Amino acid sequence: MCELFIKADAGQWQSRTHSLRIDGVATSIRIENAFWATLEEIGARDGMSVAQLITRLWHEAMDADHDLGNFTSFLRVCCARYHALIAAGEISADLAVPIAAHPARAILAREAARRIEREARHVN
Numbered sequence: 001m002c003e004l005f006i007k008a009d010a011g012q013w014q015s016r017t018h019s020l021r022i023d024g025v026a027t028s029i030r031i032e033n034a035f036w037a038t039l040e041e042i043g044a045r046d047g048m049s050v051a052q053l054i055t056r057l058w059h060e061a062m063d064a065d066h067d068l069g070n071f072t073s074f075l076r077v078c079c080a081r082y083h084a085l086i087a088a089g090e091i092s093a094d095l096a097v098p099i100a101a102h103p104a105r106a107i108l109a110r111e112a113a114r115r116i117e118r119e120a121r122h123v124n
Contacts, residue, residue, distance in 0.1 A: 012037075020051040022058050029054065031072050038079040046098045 012034040019028045036050070043053035057078065061068055068074060082099075085091045090107045091099065 018050065020054060022055050029072055029075070031075060035076055035079045038082060039075065041095065042078075042082055042099060045095055046100050 013032050015030050015032050016036055017028050017030040018036065019026065021027070039050050039053060043050050046053075048056065054075070057075070058068070058071070061074065066074070082091075085107065086093050090110070091097075091102045
């Protein structure tokens with residue numbers, strides 16, 4: 001089992017720093033190459049560069065009153081969710097289909113229902 005992870009391309013877990021500006025403020029984000037690749041893929045699906053995607057995520061998270069004390073962790077979770085949503089069939093694996101074309105509220109409602117169902121099974 002572990003061979004799938006151990007013998008994978010080591011470049012995936014090497015970190016890289018990307019500098020960008022959010023609202024005119026220069027910032028740097030350091031995450032692993034695998035996450036940069038996923039962010040590039042997510043952004044490209046909606047016609048955005050990585051910097052544009054990160055800025056949009058920042059603004060929307062701030063608008064939702066999220067605590068972004070560890071923004072890099074937030075970005076990693078976004079990447080993990082992206083792959084999990086594809087695996088679950090909730091968003092298309094077809095890279096030509098924009099993320100924005102998917103019914104976010106319906107997907108979130110189905111996720112919430114599955115979470116409630118799992119929690120109910122653990123209580124019984």
